[in-house]
Amino acid sequence: MASGPREKFDNPVVEWIDSRLPVFTLMNKEYGVFPTPKNFNYFWNFGAIAMFMLVTMIVSGIVLAMHYTANVGMAFDSVERIMRDVNGGWLIRYIHMNGASFFFIAVFIHMFRGMYYGSYKQPRELLWILGVVIFLLMMATAFMGYVLPWGQMSYWGATVITNLFSAIPLVGEKIVTLLWGGFSVDNPTLNRFFALHYLMPFVIFAVVFLHVWALHVTGSNNPAGIEPKTKKDTLPFHPYYTMKDTFGLLVFIIVYALFVFYAPDYLGHPDNYTPANPLVTPAHIVPEWYFLPFYAMLRAITFDIGIPFTDITIISAKLGGVLTMFGSIALLILLPWLDTHPIRSARYRPLFRTFLLLFVVVFVFLGYVGSQPADATLGPLPLSVFGLLGTAYYYGFFLVILPWLSKNEKGRDLPASIHESVLG
Amino acid sequence: MAAKTKNNQDGETRRDFLQLTAGAFGAVGAGAVAWPFINSLNPAKDTLALSTTEVDLTPVEIGQSITVMWRGKPVFIRHRTQEEIEEAREVDTADLRDKQTDEDRVEKPEWLVLVGICTHLGCVPVGQKNTEPRGDFGGWFCPCHGSHYDTSGRIRKGPAPKNLAVPPYEFTSDTSIKIG
Numbered sequence: 001m002a003s004g005p006r007e008k009f010d011n012p013v014v015e016w017i018d019s020r021l022p023v024f025t026l027m028n029k030e031y032g033v034f035p036t037p038k039n040f041n042y043f044w045n046f047g048a049i050a051m052f053m054l055v056t057m058i059v060s061g062i063v064l065a066m067h068y069t070a071n072v073g074m075a076f077d078s079v080e081r082i083m084r085d086v087n088g089g090w091l092i093r094y095i096h097m098n099g100a101s102f103f104f105i106a107v108f109i110h111m112f113r114g115m116y117y118g119s120y121k122q123p124r125e126l127l128w129i130l131g132v133v134i135f136l137l138m139m140a141t142a143f144m145g146y147v148l149p150w151g152q153m154s155y156w157g158a159t160v161i162t163n164l165f166s167a168i169p170l171v172g173e174k175i176v177t178l179l180w181g182g183f184s185v186d187n188p189t190l191n192r193f194f195a196l197h198y199l200m201p202f203v204i205f206a207v208v209f210l211h212v213w214a215l216h217v218t219g220s221n222n223p224a225g226i227e228p229k230t231k232k233d234t235l236p237f238h239p240y241y242t243m244k245d246t247f248g249l250l251v252f253i254i255v256y257a258l259f260v261f262y263a264p265d266y267l268g269h270p271d272n273y274t275p276a277n278p279l280v281t282p283a284h285i286v287p288e289w290y291f292l293p294f295y296a297m298l299r300a301i302t303f304d305i306g307i308p309f310t311d312i313t314i315i316s317a318k319l320g321g322v323l324t325m326f327g328s329i330a331l332l333i334l335l336p337w338l339d340t341h342p343i344r345s346a347r348y349r350p351l352f353r354t355f356l357l358l359f360v361v362v363f364v365f366l367g368y369v370g371s372q373p374a375d376a377t378l379g380p381l382p383l384s385v386f387g388l389l390g391t392a393y394y395y396g397f398f399l400v401i402l403p404w405l406s407k408n409e410k411g412r413d414l415p416a417s418i419h420e421s422v423l424g
Numbered sequence: 425m426a427a428k429t430k431n432n433q434d435g436e437t438r439r440d441f442l443q444l445t446a447g448a449f450g451a452v453g454a455g456a457v458a459w460p461f462i463n464s465l466n467p468a469k470d471t472l473a474l475s476t477t478e479v480d481l482t483p484v485e486i487g488q489s490i491t492v493m494w495r496g497k498p499v500f501i502r503h504r505t506q507e508e509i510e511e512a513r514e515v516d517t518a519d520l521r522d523k524q525t526d527e528d529r530v531e532k533p534e535w536l537v538l539v540g541i542c543t544h545l546g547c548v549p550v551g552q553k554n555t556e557p558r559g560d561f562g563g564w565f566c567p568c569h570g571s572h573y574d575t576s577g578r579i580r581k582g583p584a585p586k587n588l589a590v591p592p593y594e595f596t597s598d599t600s601i602k603i604g
Contacts (some may be wrong), residue, residue: 078584159546182471184496192465279491279498281547283567302583316585374569374583 002316015166030216035234036241037222039422042115044220045248046110052249053103054208058201060096070194072187075150078276082128094264100142101267102256104290107135115335115356115361117182118344119221125336128392132332133208139291141200144193146288147185151272156186158193159330164298167319224421225345233418245382292364292370297394298325299374300387324391331398339402341409348412354407366390441443476604478596479533489552491540494603498540498548499591500564501601507552509533511562512576520586526576529590537601538589542566544584549573564588 006025006392009015018024047242067086069078082089111131114120120128147158166172181188219228228234235241259266267289269281287295301320306313315323331338339352346353369387415421463557467475477494479501486488489502504512512526529545530536542549544566551564553574559565559572561580571586577585593603 073557156547163546174594178466181465182467182496183475186496188465188471188472217463226603278493279548285545285547285568318585 005047010360021283024029025284026250030237031242032217032236032238033308034237035098035219035228035231037220037224037228037233037239037418038235038240039222039224039418040220040241040244041223042244042248043109043113043223044244045245045252046106046113048251049252050103050106050110050244051208052253053099054107054201054204057099057103058100058205060130061201061287063092063196065095065198066272066370068194070148070191072150072190075190081151091260094260098256098259098264098267100258101288101290103138104142104251104414107138107289109137110362114221116166116346116353117221117223118225118339118341118346120336121339122336124214124221127211127218128336130207130211130214132329134211135203135332136329137200137207141197141204142288143195144200145282147190147193148197150190150276150414152159152276152280152282153269153272155185155276155278156281157287158189158284160331161287162189162358162413164322164325167316167322169319222269222418223345223347224415224418225343225348226418230419266391286371289367289371292368293366294325294370295389296366296370296387297328298322299370300324300391302384302388328391328394331395335398335402338398339406341406341411343411343414348414349405349409350412351409352402355397355401359393362393362397428469449464457593461534476602478600478602482599482600486534487554490499490601491552494591499603500536500540500551500577500588501551502536502538503507504534504536508562508575512578515576517576521579522585524576524578524587527576529576529587531593536575536577537590537593537603539589540564541589542568542571542584543579543586543588544569544571544582549588 006018006022009018011025014024064082067078067089069075079093082093084090084094114128114131143157143161147154149285162176162185165179166176168175177183178188181192222228223404269286274282286292298321298346300372301317301324303320304317305315305320341349341352343349346356366387369383369390372383374384466512471549475495476568478492479492479494480504481501484501484503486503487505488593489500491498491500493499502508508568509526511573517523517525517528540548540552545568547568549564549566549571557565559581561572561574561575562576563575563580565571566582568582569583572580572583573584573588574580578591579585591603593601596602
């Protein structure tokens with residue numbers, strides 16, 4: 001990686017290593033003197049925070065795996081044993097359980113930051129796509145992790161989500177049997193989910209490495225959304241942003257710790273403290289909070305799509321829901337080509353800013369819709385109507401509003417440089 | 425000169441051909457190696473061995489229902505009363521969402537055998553006990569999203585798209601069946 005002229009280090013041991021394998025030169029180049037836009041706000045903390053959460057999840061997860069038993073007869077009890085008998089087991093499990101939620105909080109904010117300041121635009125498209133890939137891997141990992149305690153929500157969540165694949169025409173049922181390793185969610189399913197849940201964080205780690213690599217090729221975007229031009233526009237990463245990241249991280253950890261110590265089960269479901277029972281379904285199956293908006297989109301399609309006035313169905317309600325849900329993530333991948341407006345930052349695009357903030361409101365509202373029973377109502381109307389409206393806005397934002405704005409939004413005048421934007 | 429050019433062209437086509445065939449063989453080989461790994465995730469022999477369940481029906485009185493496990497799923501067996509059978513047979517199939525006659529769904533009219541999994545999102549409907557709610561049509565009721573099934577296990581009201589599935593089964597004697 002690091003080739004070309006290398007500066008000598010004073011410490012002879014460091015110099016001995018660095019002249020053979022220039023890791024110190026690399027670290028200094030990428031994290032020491034790395035020129036970073038000087039106008040970052042606190043939104044730029046969340047990449048580092050997400051990285052911290054990934055490491056926290058891996059460390060706590062490895063320790064938990066040493067006490068956990070992936071067998072339907074023993075899984076639930078082994079988790080209870082971790083909670084009651086293993087030294088500090090309750091703490092490690094609560095760190096891991098709430099860590100998943102806080103990892104998602106960090107990543108959602110990180111993604112919002114990217115959308116608001118146009119960080120996905122040329123030349124950072126691939127950087128953005130790698131981020132979406134990480135998000136997908138995180139969702140798969142979190143889903144499989146939630147199955148492991150083998151409580152009622154674990155079991156029925158796994159049943160509902162794996163059944164989604166049965167919506168695939170022709171081969172759907174075969175795929176579901178392959179996923180289960182049997183004819184229902186059972187021991188083979190639990191066993192393989194555990195193996196994959198252990199593997200996938202390391203895959204995520206590898207993609208994060210590519211994500212950071214791509215970041216260091218293009219350099220960071222910034223709140224003004226314009227590229228640094230002179231030395232006046234940047235600061236060395238250390239100590240300026242190592243300090244700012246550390247400060248933000250500590251504030252984040254305080255909130256995280258409040259949940260771990262004072263409300264460890266607030267974000268979970270009491271039903272998951274009942275052992276899995278294939279014969280009894282909980283009255284109200286809901287996924288974890290970070291899946292709720294997507295779950296709402298899954299349930300928004302309650303009608304078959306077919307040829308009018310005939311009985312012929314082209315897309316059943318079930319398949320329609322599945323396509324809508326996965327499509328909502330596919331749109332994120334396409335984002336750099338749906339929004340082609342030359343201005344990056346929403347600061348200088350008032351219309352885009354309004355529609356994007358409305359998008360956030362709708363996304364949170366979809367989360368609420370997803371958390372309610374399917375037959376719930378809001379005022380006189382069934383809630384599913386609002387789910388459908390929210391889904392329509394989600395799709396409309398990407399497929400209609402963004403392309404339209406790209407052509408028609410005038411935008412404000414950009415500052416001449418980052419330095420100038422900071423000085424006002 | 426001309427001969428040499430021709431040779432060169434021959435050499436290139438031959439190289440293309442070798443490259444293509446080598447690539448194709450490599451791809452087939454990779455697939456052949458991948459298949460056992462993927463197939464190992466399919467149901468194992470012991471799982472398949474459990475795929476039939478035999479049930480003795482003697483203790484089930486008229487009007488009673490029992491739940492047995494088959495392939496990890498609940499199977500509902502109801503010893504139907506004469507009224508329940510008549511109710512199921514009087515329905516005009518044209519009015520049904522999933523059009524099936526009761527005759528198509530049973531081997532013997534008094535014994536109704538169903539996979540007890542709602543065809544909507546996979547919940548287990550209630551109604552196996554006389555004390556449980558059985559919905560508007562006297563069969564089963566799914567509390568998750570409110571699907572009503574009739575005394576033949578057919579969907580009559582609510583979001584489920586299909587009737588409760590009938591598993592493959594046969595009567596091994598007058599009073600026992602083998603499911604699967």
